[in-house]
Amino acid sequence: DTAVSQTPKYLVTQMGNDKSIKCEQNLGHDTMYWYKQDSKKFLKIMFSYNNKELIINETVPNRFSPKSPDKAHLNLHINSLELGDSAVYFCASSWEPDTQYFGPGTRLTVL
Amino acid sequence: AQSVTQPDIHITVSEGASLELRCNYSYGATPYLFWYVQSPGQGLQLLLKYFSGDTLVQGIKGFEAEFKRSQSSFNLRKPSVHWSDAAEYFCAVGGRNAGNMLTFGGGTRLMVKP
Numbered sequence: 001d002t003a004v005s006q007t008p009k010y011l012v013t014q015m016g017n018d019k020s021i022k023c024e025q026n027l028g029h030d031t032m033y034w035y036k037q038d039s040k041k042f043l044k045i046m047f048s049y050n051n052k053e054l055i056i057n058e059t060v061p062n063r064f065s066p067k068s069p070d071k072a073h074l075n076l077h078i079n080s081l082e083l084g085d086s087a088v089y090f091c092a093s094s095w096e097p098d099t100q101y102f103g104p105g106t107r108l109t110v111l
Numbered sequence: 112a113q114s115v116t117q118p119d120i121h122i123t124v125s126e127g128a129s130l131e132l133r134c135n136y137s138y139g140a141t142p143y144l145f146w147y148v149q150s151p152g153q154g155l156q157l158l159l160k161y162f163s164g165d166t167l168v169q170g171i172k173g174f175e176a177e178f179k180r181s182q183s184s185f186n187l188r189k190p191s192v193h194w195s196d197a198a199e200y201f202c203a204v205g206g207r208n209a210g211n212m213l214t215f216g217g218g219t220r221l222m223v224k225p
Binding site: 004031033040041042043044045048055057090094096097099100101102103104105 | 143145147149153154155156157160199201205206207208211212213214215217218
């Protein structure tokens with residue numbers, strides 16, 4: 001009965017590869033998000049998405065793209081991975097503009 | 112632009128002692144304010160939130176926070192800390208902005224001495 005789930009929990013890959021992280025929420029929320037937490041624990045919003053619009057944080061490289069097959073899923077695709085992409089990525093969901101509920105995170109390591 | 116400052120990177124308290132974690136925010140309108148807790152290797156769990164109304168809000172695990180508009184602060188308090196409270200605490204601000212994006216502070220790591 002997990003509210004927000006992410007797969008995989010850990011992802012180790014080589015520079016230059018393309019990878020995806022999946023996120024699913026069973027809360028019926030209309031908005032989903034991706035956040036990046038760096039090695040210093042700093043959390044930064046990457047995207048906000050509902051069925052009306054995608055809001056992109058201007059600092060996110062265009063190698064990152066969210067894709068939503070349906071209202072309950074928001075996957076994160078990353079092309080041409082770089083060392084600096086190593087971080088923990090969190091998915092979240094909410095009824096806009098209400099409380100956001102976070103997934104357990106995916107630790108991405110780029111070698 | 113909105114921002115959040117948590118002035119204390121690390122705090123150590125003795126078990127049973129009281130706790131106050133500071134949070135200052137900058138937001139152009141009425142803010143929505145949150146405190147989240149992150150245990151090692153875990154996701155973020157909501158402790159409490161303020162949207163409107165009573166400026167003293169109660170949360171889970173015995174935590175409370177007070178919204179002070181004049182000071183742009185939303186400090187988190189607990190009267191008696193338990194060893195299990197050791198974790199990273201994040202303050203966040205949001206609102207009716209585009210995309211409902213939250214801005215987080217840098218976090219405060221709480222350590223609890225026996």
